[in-house]
Amino acid sequence: MTNALRSRLTVALVTGTALLGAACGRAEPADRTGTGTDSTPAPTRVVVMIADGAGLSHWTMAYMADPSIGVSDMQIGLVDTQGADHVVSGSAPTATAYATGVRTFMGAVGVGPDSLPVENATEAAAARGLATGLITTTSIVDATPASFALHSPTRYAFPELSRQLVDRELTVVLGGGRMSFDGPAQGDDGALMDRIRSGYTYVETIEELTAVDPSSTDRLFGLLAQGDMGIVPDRGESALATMVEKALGILDRDPDGFFLMIENEESDTQSHANADMGTIVGEMLDFAAAVRQVLDYQAAHPETLVLVTSDHETGGVSLDYDDDRDVVMGYSSGSHTGVMVPLFARGPGAEAFGGIRRNDEVGRALLRVLRGER
Ligand SMILES: [Zn+2]
Numbered sequence: 001m002t003n004a005l006r007s008r009l010t011v012a013l014v015t016g017t018a019l020l021g022a023a024c025g026r027a028e029p030a031d032r033t034g035t036g037t038d039s040t041p042a043p044t045r046v047v048v049m050i051a052d053g054a055g056l057s058h059w060t061m062a063y064m065a066d067p068s069i070g071v072s073d074m075q076i077g078l079v080d081t082q083g084a085d086h087v088v089s090g091s092a093p094t095a096t097a098y099a100t101g102v103r104t105f106m107g108a109v110g111v112g113p114d115s116l117p118v119e120n121a122t123e124a125a126a127a128r129g130l131a132t133g134l135i136t137t138t139s140i141v142d143a144t145p146a147s148f149a150l151h152s153p154t155r156y157a158f159p160e161l162s163r164q165l166v167d168r169e170l171t172v173v174l175g176g177g178r179m180s181f182d183g184p185a186q187g188d189d190g191a192l193m194d195r196i197r198s199g200y201t202y203v204e205t206i207e208e209l210t211a212v213d214p215s216s217t218d219r220l221f222g223l224l225a226q227g228d229m230g231i232v233p234d235r236g237e238s239a240l241a242t243m244v245e246k247a248l249g250i251l252d253r254d255p256d257g258f259f260l261m262i263e264n265e266e267s268d269t270q271s272h273a274n275a276d277m278g279t280i281v282g283e284m285l286d287f288a289a290a291v292r293q294v295l296d297y298q299a300a301h302p303e304t305l306v307l308v309t310s311d312h313e314t315g316g317v318s319l320d321y322d323d324d325r326d327v328v329m330g331y332s333s334g335s336h337t338g339v340m341v342p343l344f345a346r347g348p349g350a351e352a353f354g355g356i357r358r359n360d361e362v363g364r365a366l367l368r369v370l371r372g373e374r
Pocket residue numbers: 053091268269272314336
C-alpha cells in the first residue's frame with residue numbers, strides 16, 4: 001500500500017460532530033489529553049513501558065479484572081507493528097523501530113536493513129546528558145532491552161551484547177541474564193563481572209535490590225536471575241515494582257533528566273505457551289501496577305512523558321464465551337500475530353503518539369523528544 005493511499009484510509013469513530021475535525025487530520029493529531037500543547041516545554045524525563053506480546057485482548061482481560069487499571073485514563077493510539085520486510089514481526093525489529101525510528105529485519109537489534117548500527121534511544125538521551133536506564137523481567141540482553149541500547153544483526157549474540165552493554169555505561173540496568181555476563185559465555189575469567197562490580201552498585205537478588213538506597217546510589221546494575229526472571233509467582237510479587245522504584249529513585253536525581261525503558265517479557269512468553277487466563281491476567285496486572293507507579297511519578301513530575309505499548313501481539317488471543325456466557329480466553333496462534341497494539345501516552349508531547357502510527361514513526365517521535373527537538 002502506498003503512503004498516499006494509506007493516508008486516505010482514515011477511519012473515524014464519530015460520536016458527535018465535534019470529533020469529526022479531530023479525527024481527520026493525521027499531520028496534526030488532536031490533543032485528546034490536554035496535557036500537551038506547543039507551549040508546554042519538551043519533556044526531560046521519558047519512560048517507555050513495553051508489555052511484550054500484549055494486544056488489545058490482553059489489555060481487555062486486565063481491564064475486566066481491574067477497571068481502574070493504570071492505563072485506563074491515558075491517551076490511546078494504535079501501532080502498526082510491521083517490519084522492513086515482513087508483516088508479522090518479532091521483538092527485535094519492533095523494539096528497534098521504537099528505539100531508533102528505523103524498520104528492520106527479523107532478529108536485528110539496533111541495526112537498519114543494511115545491518116549497520118543506527119542511533120538508539122539511550123544513545124540519543126546520553127548525548128543530551130540525560131541519565132539512562134533499562135529494566136526487564138527477562139535477560140537484560142534479550143531483544144527488547146538490547147534494541148534500546150545495543151547493536152547487532154542477530155539478537156542471539158548474547159555474550160557480545162553483554163560486553164556492549166557494560167561498555168555503554170548506562171545509569172541503571174536491572175533484569176536477568178547473568179549467564180551471559182559470567183561463566184563460560186565470557187571465558188570464565190570473570191573480567192566482565194569485575195568491570196560491573198567496579199563501575200556500579202551490583203545486586204543479584206531482590207533482597208539486595210530492596211536494600212539499595214537510591215539517594216546514595218549513583219549507578220546500579222542488577223542481574224537478578226541466570227536467565228529469565230519468570231512469571232510473578234517465580235520472580236516475586238515485588239520484583240518488578242522494586243526494580244521500577246529503585247530505578248526512578250536513582251534516575252530522578254539527574255538534574256538533566258532521564259530515559260527509562262521498562263519491559264515485562266512474560267505476557268509474550270506465556271502467550272507463546274498458550275498459558276491459562278489467570279497467568280496472563282497476573283502478568284498484565286503486575287505490569288499495570290508498574291504503570292501506576294510510573295504515572296504516580298509523572299503526577300509529581302509533570303515534565304515526564306510516559307508511553308505504554310507493546311512490540312507486537314502474541315497468541316492471537318480471543319475472548320469467547322461458554323454455555324454460562326462466562327468469558328473464555330482462546331488462542332489462535334503459538335506465535336506472534338500482525339494485529340495492531342495499543343499505545344497509551346501521558347505527559348508533554350503525548351499528542352504525537354495518538355492515532356494510528358507505524359512503529360518506526362513512534363520511534364522517530366520518541367527520538368525527537370529525547371534530542372530536545374520538540
Ligand atoms: Zn515472542
